[in-house]
Amino acid sequence: MSERIQSLINDLASGDMSALGELYDILSGRVFNYALTITKNREMAEDATQDVFLQINAQAARLARISGQTAYIMVMTRHHAYNLLERASRAEPLPDEAPELTVAPPRYDRLLFEEAFARLPASQRETVWLHLICGFTHKEVAKMHDAPLVTVKWRYGRAIKRLREYFIQSGYQPAKKEENSYGSP
Numbered sequence: 001m002s003e004r005i006q007s008l009i010n011d012l013a014s015g016d017m018s019a020l021g022e023l024y025d026i027l028s029g030r031v032f033n034y035a036l037t038i039t040k041n042r043e044m045a046e047d048a049t050q051d052v053f054l055q056i057n058a059q060a061a062r063l064a065r066i067s068g069q070t071a072y073i074m075v076m077t078r079h080h081a082y083n084l085l086e087r088a089s090r091a092e093p094l095p096d097e098a099p100e101l102t103v104a105p106p107r108y109d110r111l112l113f114e115e116a117f118a119r120l121p122a123s124q125r126e127t128v129w130l131h132l133i134c135g136f137t138h139k140e141v142a143k144m145h146d147a148p149l150v151t152v153k154w155r156y157g158r159a160i161k162r163l164r165e166y167f168i169q170s171g172y173q174p175a176k177k178e179e180n181s182y183g184s185p
Contacts, residue, residue, distance in 0.1 A: 005069055013060040020057055027070070028053070030134055031077045037129040038081035040118065044088065048080040055080075068143075071136065075144050078126070116166040124159035127152055 005026065011019035028049055035048035055076055056063060063069055117125060123145075130141045142152040 002070060006064075009056075009060055009064045009069055012057065013064040020053065023056065024053055027073060031073065033133065034074060034077050034126075034129060035081040037125055038078065038122065039085055041088075044081065044084045048077060048084055051080045052076050068140075071140050071144055074130065074134065074136070078144070112167070112170060116163050116170075119166065120159050120162060124155045124162070127155040128159045128163075131156055 005023065008019040008023045008026070012023065031052050032045050032049045035052075036042065036045035039045050039048065052073065056073065063072065066072060117128075120128070126145070127141055130136045130144065131138060136144070138152050138156065139149055141156075142149045145152065
């Protein structure tokens with residue numbers, strides 16, 4: 001996958017704009033979800049995603065010369081997301097006149113996970129997201145956060161322990177897999 005990303009960034013640096021579209025198709029989900037993990041706001045995550053891909057387009061030549069482009073893009077995402085949060089904290093609050101949206105209720109276990117995940121400190125939430133969802137190694141996460149490897153491993157372990165404790169306290173029992181007629185899963 002990283003070879004394909006490298007190739008697309010090289011193509012983009014050479015002026016092939018179709019490479020940006022394909023790069024977006026490959027990475028936009030990761031970028032958006034990471035930004036959403038940080039901001040906890042769908043609109044901010046969408047804005048951060050757009051900003052990241054605008055920056056990728058503007059800096060394609062520079063990005064083509066570095067190694068670990070995916071990790072670098074995730075660092076860009078982190079910076080954009082935190083910048084949006086900072087700007088929002090300085091903005092005046094909007095009146096509560098927005099129309100109410102009707103959305104189908106999510107499943108119970110998803111709500112429980114989102115609540116548990118939201119209770120984690122930001123550094124632990126980001127570490128879990130980057131490692132479990134995005135698939136980065138602890139060493140890569142440490143490099144992205146400019147933190148010692150032992151710190152990243154501690155954050156990850158502590159986050160998993162907190163999540164487990166939260167689920168136990170809530171009495172959550174995951175649905176059991178149905179067994180087939182032979183008694184095996």
